Amino acid sequence: MKPFANIQNQYADLKKMNSKEKLNFWKEFLIDNSLYILLFIAILYTYFQNHRFLSTSSVINMISLSAANLPIACGIAGTIVLTGTDLSAGRIVGLTACMSAASLQAVTYATKMFPNLPVVPIPLVILMVIVVGGIIGFLNGFCISRFKLHPFIVTLATQLVVYGSLLMFVMVNGNNGQPLSGLDDSYKKFISGSILKIKGVPIPNYVWYGIIVVAIMWFIWNKTTFGKNMFAVGSNAEAANVSGVNVARTTILVHTLAGCMYGITGFIEAARIGSNTANTGLNYELDAIAACVIGGVSFVGGTGKIRGIVMGVILLRIIFVALNFLSVNANMQYIIKGLIILVACAIDMRKYLVRK
Structure with missing residues (x-):
């Protein structure tokens, strides 16, 4: 009900404005929401070009792809709230995905990475990837908070370390970098199976996990002391410290939680993709960062909502699927993705300057 109350308040304020103030209001509204407007126009254009774009199977596909990216977006959003970022997210997803796949290959698979290893229980693998992701996130947060290093530099270094570790991992035991596939049926059903269909189209289980x-x-963000401390540190770290907030501990916990989210993403991606290589997770952090900024998580810190992140992930996924329906060149899609991030950040900074 709160969003509707805000709309009613804005409408009441609008009625009190004179013509010049109303003109400025609509100008600011169009600029602040330009990205959403452009996305809406793109959706309509794609639909008129190809009606299958909004078919049941297409919509469920977009929802499924969005759900798979929600954990990494929720994780990286916390680092952005702290006025930072995390460039290592995609590589952590790749490492945990390959670890999950190696642990859950079918025992009958001819090129099983660890031939003598039975299929590891799924809960144990989930715990493993969460711990691995959490440890890497902890190290990121520790270096940032204790050594006062910039998150960009720390996570860039971590990205390289994790990627090197991933490259070595896929080479062990004579695997020689071959794709990790042949996953056990129980794992595939746990992630990509379905308990619900809409018009005959199955909804994958990982949607519910998302x-x-x-x-x-x-x-965590809205009902815990940790969540309140996170926003306090992101808004003004010095003021938060004076108020009794342990800034270092909060920073470490935010990055640790982010790492756990990357581990969950890797576990889901391993089964969703089905064939994992060292390139699994490549550039995932870029999509997550773009989704967060589109969803209102500000790089100036201390601002962001979970519902905004969800909306950003869904809108970004819709536009990428639309580009495929329009047969846009895959290389051009990288250019469009970069422009979306640039425009979203520009709009975010403009909002900040207007508030100041």
Whole structure:
């Protein structure tokens, strides 16, 4: 009900304005929401070019792709709230995905990476990837908070270290960098199986896992002392420190939580993709950062909502699927993705300057 109350308040304020103030209001509204407007126009254009774009199977596909990216977006959003970022996210996803795949290959698979290893219980693998991601995130947060290093530099270094570790991992035991596939059926069903269909189109199980992650993150952000401390540190670290907030511990915990989210993403991606290589997770952090900024998580710190992150992930995924429906060249899609990030950041900074 709160969003509707805000709209009613804005409408009441608008009625009190004179013609010049109304003109400025609509000008600011169009600029602040230009990205959403352009995305809406792109959706309409794609639909008129290809009606299959909004078919049941296409919509469920977009929802599924969005759900798979929600954990990494929720994780990286916390680092952005702290006025930082995390360039290592995609490589952590790749490492945990390959670890998951190696642990859950079918025992009958001819080129099984660890031939004598039975199929590891799924809960144990989930715990493993969360711990691995959490440890890497902890190291990021520790270096940032204790050594006062910039998050860009720390996570760039971590990205290289993790990628090197991933390259060595896929070479062990004579695997020689071959794709990790042949996953056990129980793993594939756990992630990509379905308990619900809409018009005959199955909804993958990982959609529900994405929803669970969002619910947990919403609770952490909005109902815990840690969440309040995170926003306090992001808004003004010095003021938060004076108020009794342990800035170093909060920074470490935010990055540790982010690493856990990357581990969950890797676990989901391993089964969703089905064939994992050292390139799994490549540039995932860029999509996550773009989704967060589109969803209102500000790089100036202390601003962001979980529902905005979800909306940003969905809108970004819609535009990428639309580009495929329009047969836009894959190389051109990188250019468009970069422009979306640039425009979103420019709009975000403009909002900040207007508030100042």
